[in-house]
Amino acid sequence: MKHTLVNKYQTLDDKNYYRISMFNKNGVQVDILNYGATLEHFFVPGRTSEKDNIILSLERPEYYDKERNYLGGTVGRVIGRIAHGHWQDEDNTIQFELNDGPNHAHGGSKGFDTQVFGFTIKENENCSILKLHLLDPDNYNNYPGNLSIYVTYTLTNENTLIYEIEAISDKKLYVIQQIIAILI
Numbered sequence: 001m002k003h004t005l006v007n008k009y010q011t012l013d014d015k016n017y018y019r020i021s022m023f024n025k026n027g028v029q030v031d032i033l034n035y036g037a038t039l040e041h042f043f044v045p046g047r048t049s050e051k052d053n054i055i056l057s058l059e060r061p062e063y064y065d066k067e068r069n070y071l072g073g074t075v076g077r078v079i080g081r082i083a084h085g086h087w088q089d090e091d092n093t094i095q096f097e098l099n100d101g102p103n104h105a106h107g108g109s110k111g112f113d114t115q116v117f118g119f120t121i122k123e124n125e126n127c128s129i130l131k132l133h134l135l136d137p138d139n140y141n142n143y144p145g146n147l148s149i150y151v152t153y154t155l156t157n158e159n160t161l162i163y164e165i166e167a168i169s170d171k172k173l174y175v176i177q178q179i180i181a182i183l184i
Helices: 061-065
Strands: 004-012 015-023 029-033 038-045 051-053 081-083 086-089 092-095 103-105 118-123 127-136 147-156 160-169 177-183
Touching: 004 061, 004 118, 015 061, 015 118, 015 127, 015 147, 029 061, 029 147, 038 061, 081 086
Parallel strands: none
Antiparallel strands: 004 015, 015 029, 029 038, 038 051, 081 103, 086 092, 118 127, 127 147, 147 160, 160 177
């Protein structure tokens, strides 16, 4: 049985935008966009309907790139705010874009949640795994180092969605590694 479907929903600036749908044997479905490595929908068997979406979502996948909203997106390089956009590392001070009043927020106006990720899919009888990848180049948004970010979504037949982030850089910086499991 195929646990994953891939549908291209638009092409902009020579980049293909996809919705990847993963299903398990219990009727759980998650839809993930390669735009921003975004969790678009999380459907579970419904009480009054066939399926209920249990997260806040926009009406259409094309709406996610129209105005920045952060809904389900993978935010970064910073998942918060840097006061006055200044980052001090030993003798170096880096000035980041001020995109949240007097602060730098969520990786700047062109953070990870606004980028198109490449992806690969693996399936077995117990789970579907979607691995998204983005190369954030040295000095993009004024961040030091080439950064390879890997975002992995795993949907299991035990009704668990696992979200993992791994980042690798060729320069000194703070590396994020996070695991969030959603059980239903």
